[in-house]
Amino acid sequence: MSPAWWSWVASRDSLTSRLISAGTGRTFRVRLLGQGLGKPRADEAHALRLPLDRLAWLREVALCLDERPWVVARSVAPLAHLRGQRLERLGERSLGSWLFRQPDLERSPIEVTATPAPFHPLAGPWGRRSVFRHGRFAVLVQEFFLDTMTDELGLPSR
Numbered sequence: 264m265s266p267a268w269w270s271w272v273a274s275r276d277s278l279t280s281r282l283i284s285a286g287t288g289r290t291f292r293v294r295l296l297g298q299g300l301g302k303p304r305a306d307e308a309h310a311l312r313l314p315l316d317r318l319a320w321l322r323e324v325a326l327c328l329d330e331r332p333w334v335v336a337r338s339v340a341p342l343a344h345l346r347g348q349r350l351e352r353l354g355e356r357s358l359g360s361w362l363f364r365q366p367d368l369e370r371s372p373i374e375v376t377a378t379p380a381p382f383h384p385l386a387g388p389w390g391r392r393s394v395f396r397h398g399r400f401a402v403l404v405q406e407f408f409l410d411t412m413t414d415e416l417g418l419p420s421r
């Protein structure tokens with residue numbers, strides 16, 4: 264991986280904040296692609312150490328700058344761990360801006376993939392995922408960087 268991409272892919276602070284800074288002058292927006300209850304995919308359940316038949320709250324978004332998607336993300340929060348968090352009320356507000364306000368937030372190591380997002384048609388160089396926990400609440404956040412971001416920031420292809 265190029266150093267330029269490494270600084271994006273390995274970053275452990277809020278991607279929302281980083282995108283807003285990098286997008287100088289462009290308008291940031293979370294576009295909600297879908298949310299609701301459903302069964303996680305097998306690899307998602309595995310990452311969360313969740314039995315396969317359990318329901319989770321699923322949320323898919325595109326993180327856009329000037330309406331162009333730079334990152335697509337899919338988040339999976341096991342229902343049993345939701346603990347009254349009203350995540351469906353987030354709407355088009357960033358999950359990250361809520362998560363990073365939680366004082367006891369923990370983040371697992373970040374796993375990286377070069378395979379494209381299994382939930383979205385747009386291509387890109389890298390994807391990553393990690394699990395955030397605060398208290399008993401857990402959410403798997405999967406983020407895929409898109410070719411639009413590569414082009415607009417003049418980043419190397421990988």
Ligand SMILES: C=C(O[C@@H]1C=C(C(=O)O)C=C[C@H]1O)C(=O)O
Nearest residue numbers: 277278279324336356357358359
């Ligand atoms: C986890 C973060 O939140 C971002 C916002 C998301 C959302 O609103 O659904 C999803 C993934 C993230 O890229 C972050 O800012 O780091």
